[in-house]
Amino acid sequence: MKKILLVLLLVLFLYGCSGGGGTPAPIEERAGEWNASTKCGNIEIIVNQAGTGITKVSFTEMDSARDSYSLEDQGDGWSIDQDGKFDIEVMKLLDDITFNGQFSQDASKVNGNWEMSSECSTKWEATK
Numbered sequence: 808m809k810k811i812l813l814v815l816l817l818v819l820f821l822y823g824c825s826g827g828g829g830t831p832a833p834i835e836e837r838a839g840e841w842n843a844s845t846k847c848g849n850i851e852i853i854v855n856q857a858g859t860g861i862t863k864v865s866f867t868e869m870d871s872a873r874d875s876y877s878l879e880d881q882g883d884g885w886s887i888d889q890d891g892k893f894d895i896e897v898m899k900l901l902d903d904i905t906f907n908g909q910f911s912q913d914a915s916k917v918n919g920n921w922e923m924s925s926e927c928s929t930k931w932e933a934t935k
Contacts, residue, residue: 834858836914837887839935847927852917860884861893864906868927878904891917908933 837858843850853863862884867875891910908919922928
């Protein structure tokens with residue numbers, strides 16, 4: 808029983824020393840180009856150098872009369888919060904577009920939802 812308790816304490820100590828399961832990547836790791844393929848088409852996301860905002864989202868639709876379009880923010884981009892979450896809602900032509908997601912803690916991927924009022928809606932996962 809003492810050995811089991813000793814091993815358990817050692818595991819808990821090592822877990823605590825490691826930062827409790829991993830240290831988040833610096834937010835600058837989010838910077839750059841991210842790409843996803845979905846049932847609705849391809850998505851390209853551009854994150855500013857600081858990793859704090861999305862400056863451009865491009866959609867290339869699979870089955871649509873219009874092949875592609877982009878949403879661009881001329882400033883620092885649509886905000887990405889400290890937890891890596893973002894939410895973009897815009898009106899583009901006749902579509903209400905909602906594009907939201909969250910970066911993984913290690914900045915290796917970003918997951919989210921793409922919803923359009925008149926077309927396809929899907930979940931997506933992007934990588935660099």
